[in-house]
Amino acid sequence: AVMVAAQLVVAPVLAYYFLKDANTLKTAVTLPFPAASRRKVRLAIDEISDALSAYVRGQVVVSIIVGFLVFVGMYVMKVEYPLILGLLAAITETIPIVGPIIGAIPAIILAYIASPVLALKVTIFYIVIQQLENHIIFPKIMGANSELHPVVIIISLLIGGQLLGIVGMWLAVPVVAVLRVVLKYLWNDEE
Secondary structure, three states: OHHHHHHHHHHHHHHHHHHHOHHHHHHHHHOOOOHHHHHHHHHHHHHHHHHHHHHHHHHHHHHHHHHHHHHHHHHHOOOOOHHHHHHHHHHHOOOOOHHHHHHHHHHHHHHHHHOHHHHHHHHHHHHHHHHHHHHHHHHHHHHHHHOOOHHHHHHHHHHHHHHHHHHHHHHHHHHHHHHHHHHHHHHOOOO
8 A cells, every 4th residue: 555655656756757857868868879879769769759658548548438338338228327337447447357347346236236137238238348348449549549550459468468467468559569669760770
């Protein structure tokens, strides 16, 4: 709990300084490189920043879509608190694997209180939404935002999951997007 609290305080402070001193930090990072390569390194840093920003934007869009679909589904099935359940689904969507499960549990419980049959319908609904998100929505949106083909995204998620589990899946797309930029600049000899 202390570590989480420390991270909640430190993360905004770091973000503030990264934004405030972005040019100074870029200059400091490029200094160890030969003068002839500094421009190229600076361009690569800018492109990496753009790729990571695109990933965050894509994740927000995916979360909003899933949250909206859950809201509509819960509203149509007449499960209580559909807006709250949609918001919960949008928030937990950012956590790979367990996030959607965490987001589904309250909806299933609320549906079960009303009727076991409704709980089964809600469970099936969440499974379908998760399959759509995993195989269509996430790869398409992340592919469009990060300029990566959906197949590359799915393979990176599988590899990340095998190597580092949930953390690997969470980091897979941004790492591949950064690697794409780095490899582009390593193989491109033009200044």
